[in-house]
Amino acid sequence: MCSGARGVPHEKRLWACAGYAHLVMDSRGQGADTSDPDVATGGVAAPGFLTRGVLDPERYYYRRLYTDAVRAVAAVRAHPAVDPARVAVTGTSQGGGIALAVAGLAPGLRAVLPDVPFLCCFPRAATLTDQPPYVEITRYVKLHRAHAETVMRTLSYFDAAVLAPGAARRPPGAAPRAPRPDGRGHHAYGARLDRGGGGRGRHGRRTHPRRPRRRPHVFVRPDLLTQAAAL
Incomplete structure (x- = not known):
């Protein structure tokens, strides 16, 4: 399980009580037992973690956190009580976003069970809400406008x-990889923005056509233990 916040031990008993081996990853530097000693954290950033080291993808905070999660999966698979072919990841909010990222970084997972994932679609999320954590992006760019493109590139x-x-492209047995700036994410962003994101120019006029409104997808979250029992 990837943790969104530290919480307390009794909140993490569900999977263990159901008979599953269960590892909870502590998010480094977020106020619990694991520190984040990387020197890049001393740079300029908005309060929070979303812009910590954001000017350099090699030193960005979430690069280290995603790597921790990939290593956590490797540690679980190495445990003698665990079938390495039947490992799943889950998490809520920040943990849900980490779980999705790990699905693309660690090959051969049996299932991924994200719940209300954060860390997704940064450009859109930053324009939809003025609440934390996405507002951290807005606050940073407001103070450092010359870095706006660099920030979005890193994200x-x-x-x-x-x-x-x-x-879907990571076959079982493939070596896990750490997040690295290989250009795919940035190119995917460019393709999305080129299709028209409803941006505004200097005088408030739209620079791209507004997308037609669509009914939002409604996802009903099934019982996680029922899903796990079917694995």
Whole structure:
């Protein structure tokens, strides 16, 4: 399980009580037991974690967090009590986004069960809400407007919605890989924006045609234990 916040031990008993081996990953630097000693965290950033080291994808905070999650999957598979062919990942909010990213980075997962995932579709999310955590992007760019393109470029490499489709391209037995700036995420962003994102120019006029309104998809979250029992 990828954790969105530390929580307390009794909140993490569901899977263990149901008879599953269960590892909870502590999110480094987020106020619990695991520190984040990387020196890049000393750079300029908005309060929070979303812009920590955001000017360099090699030193970005979520690169380290995603790598921790991939290593956590490897640790679970190496445990003698675990069938390495039947490993699943799950998480809520930040943990849901990490779970989606790990699906594209760690090959051969049996299932991925994200719940209300964060860390997805950064350009759109930053324009839809003025609430944390996405507002951290807006606040940073407001103070450092010359870095706006660099910020979005870095975020594109760590967008869980861009990484998740890689799960279908990662055959069992393939070596896991750490997140790295290979251009795919940024190119995917460019393709989406070129199709018309409803952006605005200097005087508030739309620079792209507005997309037609569509009814939102409604996802009903089934019982996780029922899903797991079928694996």
